[in-house]
Each structure stands twice: as structure tokens, then as C-alpha cells.
Amino acid sequence: MPIYKSICPYDCPTTCGLLVESDGTRITKVKGDPDDPICSGLICRKMQRYEKSIHSTDRILTPLKRTGQKGEGKFEPISWDEAVETITGKWKQSLDEYGPDSILPFYYSGVMSLIQRNCGDALFNKMGSCQLIKTLCSSAKGAGYQSVLGGTGGLDPRELVDSDMYIVWGSNMKATRLQSMPDLLKGRKQGKRVVLIESFAGEMAQYADQVVLVKPGTDGALALGMMHVLVKEGLEDSEFLQNEAIGYAEFKDTLDEYSPEWAESVCGVSAQLIVELAREYAAAKAPAIILGSGNSRYGNGGMTVRLITILSTFSGAWQHPGGGLCGCNPGMRECIDSTRITRPDLRERVGRKVNINQLAMALKGEEGQIPIRCLHIYGSxxxxxxxxxxxxxxxxxDPDLFTVVHERFMTDTARYADIILPATFSVEQSDCYSAYGYCSFGAAYKIIPAAGECKSNWDIFCLLAKGMGYTDSHFQRSEDDLVAELLDNPMAGLQDITSKQREILKTGGMISLPYADHTSWKTPSGKIEIINNTLKDPVPHYQECHGGPYPLRLIAVPSSETLNSVFLEREELVQSRGAMFLEIHPDDAEARSIADGDSIVAYNDLGEVAFTARVTPLIAKGAVAAAGIFMRRQSGNGNLVNTLHHERLSDMGEATTLNDNTVEVRI
Known part of the structure; x- marks a missing residue:
């Protein structure tokens, strides 16, 4: 049976290459591509049976119109003509009565390819609608890193083979960086130390030589305590910092107040352990900090990442292969001109800005503000x-809100839609892909016809543009035409590739691009900016997170079975993951008379969520952790963990602070 190359479209730093077996109408098997420069054939369990999702009997195959109450999930099939006429009619009415700020597009990481993810921007730019600030995941992390190193490329994970020590800091690599796990395990067998710094060690504890449990939201205090030790004992690379950084001397003077004893009082890690960890880090020649995103999802998230980034420079590790920081910008040059997809030139007015993390606030509306009357959700x-x-x-x-959802399955959000538009899978469409964690780029082309009446996001938005009467030629071509245009007009990242690599992109596949020069500081000053005078707080310092009045700090952590809600239609993955557990430390459980397996409720001022207790010493005292995303029907009371998350934003990057909430727990 013919085998085709494709690419995983989901939210992951790797963007794995796939080999897809197909008879021309159905996908019969999916496996990793051994020729892929990133995964080398290793793909996660979620994608190993991708065909089960594509051909699921639960898939939505035709446009649907709501017949019951919103949230009830009752719909009837309609034609595409009726769907387009209904949607564009509502848009035109809303534009006439309220103006373009009454229309909000809403999307994020349900599909991570470049065209299908971003193609709606062109239509909504033409319409002049609200503009979505897409900072749901790790923008505070990016802003914190950028404040120190600008556009300097961090380590591509493939460079970790040269590291001589690994500090895995807030990263469940098994769930989010699976392809780096073999290097980590091999390095450990070679005697390279693996230290895990986490609030909930969970799945990663077994792969570490040492686990350091830190109180949620206090990672910055640990970084400061370590830098205090480095300076006090003369273990920092002062020559490197004096030559390559701005503000080293001034920042060094502030470290006196951040003693290990102070850090212990804040983050819960013993002063002695902080001293030992700092010494061990300094003794390594090329230590790598593998930084996750969870510790940036706080009110102090940007400052936390800023401090950890500065720590990564203190030993001079960046001078050596494998040394520095992995998990932020890998430094790949831009490959395609994204404006050819999003078409900002079509926008004639500045739309109202709506932060993706404050959807509830936007839908509720504020006095004097134009209400959202049309909500268009896709990839989310x-x-x-x-x-x-x-x-x-x-x-x-709200009965006055008209909601459209592009979907493949009846999600909890789709149940509230007025119109559901059946969406395609990646093998039913063409696109380009840029890995956000690696220096790699790829293209993948349609393999099988779309099931039923499903259409790609691109085709849907072209239909809606026609329904709105927009005649711009941008909306009158195929996605294959757009892929060809992007590849025929490459940006800097693709201009020096080989003829063989160009052929791979034209026929389908991933290519590897050069790693960054890690000591070519891409900052305004051309140096590491420990002191950054463009910021509200030029001098880095410890900063408290939002916190709250309840005694337990709640964190949400990834699950390797169902990283996000995309995979909830796969029953074997849902069953493997298990119930909605809340991880709790034995001391905190005993104080509340909670035993392992008990039915419990976590609550705060926003609501209550039912969980099953899992008592474990792998979580920091004073913290509780909820792993994975579920559907409402899988919850004991219909509420999910995000019920307990406030809409507050981070200090930098306007990011989510979903880990910065407190709760109490009862039986």
C-alpha cells in the first residue's frame, strides 16, 4: 500500500515527521518517519494510532445547526449554503448594528500548521473585527528570555548530546519533549547528572538523579539563591560576564540579600541543597537548563524566566557546545512570509484588542464597551x-451571542455553538510547518479526500469571504496555491537551503536548518542584558506571584496520554490516563483527613471541582496538581480544573497565570 510523508499538526515543540499508509481514501497506518531530522521515527503514543481519530464514527461530517438550548448539544444537519448564509447574515447584521468590534475571532493551538492555523486573520482583518491577543501558553516565558537575550538562539534540543549536566526545570519532557528523552537517558547512563526542579515531579522523577521540589511560583527565589552562592564562593565566570554582559556588577551587588537561607524561606528548598546545587552547576563545563513553560504561568512568570535565563549565563556555559538554556527561542531565522497568510494590509482600522486569557471578561462586557455579538472559534x-x-x-x-465553531468532534465548546462547521484533519489538507522548539521546517500535502462534507479552515474562510462579498484574489485560490507561493518566496531561513532540501519541501517532508550561534547576542546592545533599562524593573529582583487567600497552591500539569483536549475522542488514551486526579502531599492530605483514592472537592472563589485524591510525596508541600485536560462528562460535578483559574495576566507578555491560583480541598 502506498506510503506518504506527512507532519504532526499538534501543539508540540517537535513537529514530527510521519509516514502515512493509505489506499487513497482511508488512512490505514501511521508511524514516525525515520528520515525525519528531529524525531528519527520516534513519535508519541497519541499519534501512533492517528487513523483512529481520522476515521472515528463520532466525527462531525456535516454542518450543524443548534436545535436545543445552548450547551445542551442538540443539533441538526444543514447544507453548506445555509451555514454560510446564516453566518455571513449574522456578521453583516452585527456590523451594521454594533460595528466590527462586536465580532471576535478566537483560535489557538488546535492546529499548529502555518496556513490552517492563521488563515482566518485575513478575513477578520478585511472585516476590521476585534484582534485576539494570543498569549495562552508561554508568552511570559518568551518575554522573560527576550529581556535578557533578545533574539539570541538557545539550544536546539539536538545539541543536548554535548551537555555534561542537565537541570530539567519545570518540564515534563515525557509529555512535551519526548524526542529529547533518549539523549537524556543516554547521558545519564554516561554519568551525566540529571536534576529535576519541579513543583510536581510526577512522570519525570524516575528519570532524574535528584528531585528538587519547589513551592509553586517561587522558582525565581531558587535561581537567586543559587546565584548568591556562585558569587559568594567565586564560582561564577566573572570574566565572561564582565566581557559579555551589561549590568553584571550592579546586579551582583544586589545578590547579598538573596542568601540560601532567604531562598529556603521562600521556595521551600533547604539552604544546604541550594548551596550543593549551585556548586554542582558551577563545576560542570557545559550544563544545560531545559526550561519548561509551567513556571512562567504566574503573575511573576516573566521575571522568573528572566532570573533563570541570567543564571544560565553565570557559569559561562553558553561558550561551550551543549551549554546554556534549552526550551526558549532556538534562533531559527524566519522561513516564510507569514503576512502572505494573515494579510495585515487588508485591515483598514485598528480593532479592539481582546486577550485570549480573558474570554469570559470579554463576553460579559464592561460598561460603555461594545458587546461581543459574534464569536468565531476554530482550533480551540x-x-x-x-x-x-x-x-x-x-x-x-447568552442568547444574544452568535457562536460558530469549526470542529471534528462534539467538544464542550462546540455544544454551545449556534453553527458547527465540520473541520478536516491534517492528512485532508495541505500546509507548511515550522517547529517552535527546533531549527526545522516542513511541508505536507493532502493525502486523502476530506471525510463527508468536512472542509479545511482555509476553504471555510474562503467560502465565508465570498459570502461577505469580498472579492480580493487572496480568497479565490487553493491552499496548495498558497503553499507554493510561500515556498517560492522564501525568507532568510530558507534562502540558503540545498536543492535536495527544496525538493523535500516541494514533495513533502521536514528539513533541518542550521543551529544558532549561541554567543552571537541578538540584543539591542549586542550583549547579555542582565540590566535592561527598557523594562519597568531594569534590575532583576525577586517578585511575588499573585497567590490568593486559600492555603494550597494549585498547578495544572501536562499528561503524556492526553496533552490537550485534541485527543479526548480516543477512548484508549482517556482510559490509560485515568480519572481526574488531584495530587496532594501526604502531610497536606493527613491534615484534611484525606486518603488516597478519596472523592474530594477543590474550591476557591470561582467555583468547585470534583477530583479523586492521589496522595504522593512527589509534590511540594502546600501544593496540589491537576494533570491533563478532561471533558465535562468526565468530571464528578461537570466542572474542570480551569474553573479554578482566574483571568489575571502575567507581569510580562500578557500571558496566562493558570498556575497562580490557590484553593482549599475537602472530602
Missing amino acids: NPVGSVSNQLGIEQGLA
Whole structure:
């Protein structure tokens, strides 16, 4: 049976190459591409049976119109003509009565390819609608890193083979960086130390030589305590910092107040352990900090990443192969001109800005503000993944709100739609892909016809543009035409590739691009900017997170079985993951008379969520952790963990603070 190359479209730093077996109408088997420069054939369990999702009997195959109450999930099939006429009619009415700021497009990481993810921007730019600030995941992390190193490329994970020590800091690599796990395990067998710094060690504890449990939201205090030790004992690379950094001397003077004893009082890690960890880090020649995103999802998230980034420079590790920081910008040059997809030139007015993390607030509206009357959701399931679930559901239930959802399955968000448009899978469409964690780029082309009446996001938006009467030629071509245009007009990242690599992109596949020069500081000053005078706080310092009045700090952590809500239609993955557990430390459980396996409720001022207790010493005292994303029907009371998440934003990057909430727990 013919085998085709494709690419995983989901939210992951790797963007794995796939080999897809097909008879021309169905996908019969999916496996990793051994020729892929990133995964080398290793793909996660979620994608190993991708064909089960593509050909699921639960898939939505025709446009649907709501017949029941919003949230009830009752719909009837309609034609595409009726769907387009209904949607564009509502848009035109809203534009006439309220203006373009009454229309909000809403999307995020349900599909991570370049065209299908971003193609709606052109239509909504033409319309002049609200503009979505897409900072759901790790923008505070990016802003914190950028404040120190600008556009300097961090380590591509493939460079970790040269590291001589690994500090895995807030990263469940098994769930989010699976392809780097073989290097980590091999390095450990070679005697390279693996230290895991986490609030909940969970799946990664077994792969570490040492686990350091830190109180949620206090990672910056640990970084400062370590730098205090490095300076006090003369273990920092002062020559490197004096030559390559701005503000080293001034920042060094502030470290006196951040003693290990002080850090212990804040983050819960013993002063002695902080001293030992700092010494061990300094003794390594090329230590790598593998930084996750969870510790940036706080009110102090940007400052936390800023401090950890500065720590990564203190030993001079960046001078050596494998040394420095992995998990932020890998430094790949831009490959394609994204404006050819998003068409900002079509926008004639500045639209109202709506932060993706404050959807409930936007739908509720504020006095004097134009209400959102039309909501268009694609590549996203906000009921299950955005802060303040109950507030979002209240907004979606508003009878005056007209909601459209592109979907493949009946998600908790789709149940609130007025119109559902059946969406395609990656093998039913063409696109380009840029890995956000690696220096790689790829293209993948349609393999099988779309099931039923499903259409790609691109085709849907072209239909809607026609329904709106927009005649711009941009909306009158195929996605294959756009892929060809992007590849025929490459940006700097693709201009020096070989003829063989160009052929791979034209026929389908991933290519590897050069690693960054890690000591070519891409900052305004041309140096590491420890002191950054463009910031509100030029001198780095410890900063408290939002916190709250309840005694337990709640964190949400990834699950390797169902990283996000995309895979909830796969029953074997859902069953493997298990119930909605809340991880709790034995001391905190005993104080509340909670035993392992008990039915419990976590609550705060936003609501209550039912969990099953899992008592474990792998979580920091004073913290509780909820792993994975679920559907409402899998919850004991219909509420998901994001019920307990406030809509507050981070200090930098306007990011989510979903880990910066407190709760109490009862039986």
C-alpha cells in the first residue's frame, strides 16, 4: 500500500515527521518517519494510532445547526449554503448594528500548521473585527528570555548530546519533549547528572538523579539563591560576564540579600541543597537548563524566566557546545512570509484588542464597551482550556451571542455553538510547518479526500469571504496555491537551503536548518542584558506571584496520554490516563483527613471541582496538581480544573497565570 510523508499538526515543540499508509481514501497506518531530522521515527503514543481519530464514527461530517438550548448539544444537519448564509447574515447584521468590534475571532493551538492555523486573520482583518491577543501558553516565558537575550538562539534540543549536566526545570519532557528523552537517558547512563526542579515531579522523577521540589511560583527565589552562592564562593565566570554582559556588577551587588537561607524561606528548598546545587552547576563545563513553560504561568512568570535565563549565563556555559538554556527561542531565522497568510494590509482600522486569557471578561462586557455579538472559534476548545470555565460558559449561553465553531468532534465548546462547521484533519489538507522548539521546517500535502462534507479552515474562510462579498484574489485560490507561493518566496531561513532540501519541501517532508550561534547576542546592545533599562524593573529582583487567600497552591500539569483536549475522542488514551486526579502531599492530605483514592472537592472563589485524591510525596508541600485536560462528562460535578483559574495576566507578555491560583480541598 502506498506510503506518504506527512507532519504532526499538534501543539508540540517537535513537529514530527510521519509516514502515512493509505489506499487513497482511508488512512490505514501511521508511524514516525525515520528520515525525519528531529524525531528519527520516534513519535508519541497519541499519534501512533492517528487513523483512529481520522476515521472515528463520532466525527462531525456535516454542518450543524443548534436545535436545543445552548450547551445542551442538540443539533441538526444543514447544507453548506445555509451555514454560510446564516453566518455571513449574522456578521453583516452585527456590523451594521454594533460595528466590527462586536465580532471576535478566537483560535489557538488546535492546529499548529502555518496556513490552517492563521488563515482566518485575513478575513477578520478585511472585516476590521476585534484582534485576539494570543498569549495562552508561554508568552511570559518568551518575554522573560527576550529581556535578557533578545533574539539570541538557545539550544536546539539536538545539541543536548554535548551537555555534561542537565537541570530539567519545570518540564515534563515525557509529555512535551519526548524526542529529547533518549539523549537524556543516554547521558545519564554516561554519568551525566540529571536534576529535576519541579513543583510536581510526577512522570519525570524516575528519570532524574535528584528531585528538587519547589513551592509553586517561587522558582525565581531558587535561581537567586543559587546565584548568591556562585558569587559568594567565586564560582561564577566573572570574566565572561564582565566581557559579555551589561549590568553584571550592579546586579551582583544586589545578590547579598538573596542568601540560601532567604531562598529556603521562600521556595521551600533547604539552604544546604541550594548551596550543593549551585556548586554542582558551577563545576560542570557545559550544563544545560531545559526550561519548561509551567513556571512562567504566574503573575511573576516573566521575571522568573528572566532570573533563570541570567543564571544560565553565570557559569559561562553558553561558550561551550551543549551549554546554556534549552526550551526558549532556538534562533531559527524566519522561513516564510507569514503576512502572505494573515494579510495585515487588508485591515483598514485598528480593532479592539481582546486577550485570549480573558474570554469570559470579554463576553460579559464592561460598561460603555461594545458587546461581543459574534464569536468565531476554530482550533480551540476554550471551555476546557481557558481560565474561568464557568464565566466562559455563562458568556457562551447568552442568547444574544452568535457562536460558530469549526470542529471534528462534539467538544464542550462546540455544544454551545449556534453553527458547527465540520473541520478536516491534517492528512485532508495541505500546509507548511515550522517547529517552535527546533531549527526545522516542513511541508505536507493532502493525502486523502476530506471525510463527508468536512472542509479545511482555509476553504471555510474562503467560502465565508465570498459570502461577505469580498472579492480580493487572496480568497479565490487553493491552499496548495498558497503553499507554493510561500515556498517560492522564501525568507532568510530558507534562502540558503540545498536543492535536495527544496525538493523535500516541494514533495513533502521536514528539513533541518542550521543551529544558532549561541554567543552571537541578538540584543539591542549586542550583549547579555542582565540590566535592561527598557523594562519597568531594569534590575532583576525577586517578585511575588499573585497567590490568593486559600492555603494550597494549585498547578495544572501536562499528561503524556492526553496533552490537550485534541485527543479526548480516543477512548484508549482517556482510559490509560485515568480519572481526574488531584495530587496532594501526604502531610497536606493527613491534615484534611484525606486518603488516597478519596472523592474530594477543590474550591476557591470561582467555583468547585470534583477530583479523586492521589496522595504522593512527589509534590511540594502546600501544593496540589491537576494533570491533563478532561471533558465535562468526565468530571464528578461537570466542572474542570480551569474553573479554578482566574483571568489575571502575567507581569510580562500578557500571558496566562493558570498556575497562580490557590484553593482549599475537602472530602
